[in-house]
Amino acid sequence: MHYYKRGARWIAGLAIALMTTLVAPDAPAATLSLDVMGKIAITTDPSHTVYHFTQAQLLAMPAHSITTSTEWTARSTFTGPSLADILKHVGAQGTEIEVRTLDDYTDIIPLSDIDRYGVIMAYSMNGKRLKVSDFGPLFLIYPRDNYPTELTGADANAKFVWQIKALIVK
Numbered sequence: 001m002h003y004y005k006r007g008a009r010w011i012a013g014l015a016i017a018l019m020t021t022l023v024a025p026d027a028p029a030a031t032l033s034l035d036v037m038g039k040i041a042i043t044t045d046p047s048h049t050v051y052h053f054t055q056a057q058l059l060a061m062p063a064h065s066i067t068t069s070t071e072w073t074a075r076s077t078f079t080g081p082s083l084a085d086i087l088k089h090v091g092a093q094g095t096e097i098e099v100r101t102l103d104d105y106t107d108i109i110p111l112s113d114i115d116r117y118g119v120i121m122a123y124s125m126n127g128k129r130l131k132v133s134d135f136g137p138l139f140l141i142y143p144r145d146n147y148p149t150e151l152t153g154a155d156a157n158a159k160f161v162w163q164i165k166a167l168i169v170k
Contacts, residue, residue, distance in 0.1 A: 032058045032123055032137045038169035041091025051090040061085055064120050068145040071157045078122035078141040083114050098168040099140060099161045107158050117142045135162035
């Protein structure tokens with residue numbers, strides 16, 4: 001089932017990549033937001049279960065860039081906050097992160113990936129804000145070109161999650 005899910009996600013990515021040539025170039029970028037929940041120390045909701053990052057908060061965080069190719073994009077420069085900074089901001093304590101997307105895809109990444117690879121939550125590609133039709137509003141980016149033997153193949157491709165809406169720290 002997991003490989004079927006990854007295969008379906010790969011096909012969806014290909015469709016998105018092909019659709020970007022059909023979308024009007026002046027279509028607005030998606031509004032940035034991110035919910036982080038699970039094993040976190042700092043929350044913003046009354047029930048103390050979620051930290052909701054607003055667009056302003058995400059854009060105010062230090063921006064990092066990774067220039068790399070993905071299975072779905074040519075070599076590009078992706079920019080956004082580091083996943084480490086996001087998790088530090090909420091006081092995350094755990095060993096893995098479940099990444100959830102707008103289309104209800106989920107994948108689990110080990111917390112050890114964050115420091116090893118310097119993973120970012122990209123909101124722009126080549127200086128342009130990501131739209132939902134082109135992997136936005138947030139796209140989890142690894143420096144694939146720097147680690148070709150480790151970050152290539154079906155398991156590695158599954159880590160490049162796009163249209164992210166939430167993170168669950170476990």
